[in-house]
Amino acid sequence: QVQLQESGPGLVKPSQTLSLTCTVSGGSISSGGYYWSWIRQHPGKGLEWIGYIYYSGSTYYNPSLKSRVTISVDTSKNQFSLKLSSVTAADTAVYYCARANWNDVYFDYWGQGTLVTVSS
Amino acid sequence: QSALTQPRSVSGSPGQSVTISCTGTSSDVGGYNYVSWYQQHPGKAPKLMIYDVSKRPSGVPDRFSGSKSGNTASLTISGLQAEDEADYYCCSYAGSYTSVFGGGTKLTVL
Numbered sequence: 001q002v003q004l005q006e007s008g009p010g011l012v013k014p015s016q017t018l019s020l021t022c023t024v025s026g027g028s029i030s031s032g033g034y035y036w037s038w039i040r041q042h043p044g045k046g047l048e049w050i051g052y053i054y055y056s057g058s059t060y061y062n063p064s065l066k067s068r069v070t071i072s073v074d075t076s077k078n079q080f081s082l083k084l085s086s087v088t089a090a091d092t093a094v095y096y097c098a099r100a101n102w103n104d105v106y107f108d109y110w111g112q113g114t115l116v117t118v119s120s
Numbered sequence: 121q122s123a124l125t126q127p128r129s130v131s132g133s134p135g136q137s138v139t140i141s142c143t144g145t146s147s148d149v150g151g152y153n154y155v156s157w158y159q160q161h162p163g164k165a166p167k168l169m170i171y172d173v174s175k176r177p178s179g180v181p182d183r184f185s186g187s188k189s190g191n192t193a194s195l196t197i198s199g200l201q202a203e204d205e206a207d208y209y210c211c212s213y214a215g216s217y218t219s220v221f222g223g224g225t226k227l228t229v230l
Contacts, residue, residue, distance in 0.1 A: 063218070106172070113165055
């Protein structure tokens with residue numbers, strides 16, 4: 001059973017960079033056919049797709065966040081990471097990592113989510 | 121890339137059926153058969169309920185079904201049960217390795 005777990009600071013100051021890591025267990029991040037994704041949910045709001053990464057390092061981002069987002073992968077640690085720069089209060093959200101089954105493009109495994117608050 | 125349009129809320133009594141719509145464009149919902157639906161209970165991570173417009177993952181009751189017509193996808197829940205009360209989100213592939221979610225629909229079981 002694949003499991004994903006987000007980790008990182010729960011509080012980030014405005015203008016700084018938000019950094020989160022997703023650790024994958026129960027399966028290899030290098031398995032073909034899967035993309036690894038970050039998704040966020042503003043308090044009381046809907047889901048917003050942030051981006052995908054393949055184990056090879058290929059990345060794809062939401063156009064609305066592209067200028068501030070970097071997703072990277074560390075296959076040796078079975079982890080992938082999110083960096084979001086120049087954060088504001090509008091970036092306060094629960095951040096989820098998820099596995100995307102690329103054959104049919106759906107998210108089959110999700111982390112529990114981690115709340116990141118942007119505040120001074 | 122705009123969010124897919126879902127009704128903010130729907131409701132139904134136990135045993136009844138409800139349908140949640142998800143409207144996009146020819147660049148997302150209408151252009152690909154990669155529409156998926158997720159159920160989210162408060163404080164929990166989303167759970168996959170439907171993929172490829174109408175396929176159910178193992179373990180999802182057959183009370184849940186999906187369909188698509190043009191730029192609008194739909195999730196139908198028949199034989200409503202109390203535990204179906206949750207938020208539901210649609211998601212579609214939007215080309216160029218991007219995806220887009222709907223705004224979410226709150227289902228209330230009366």
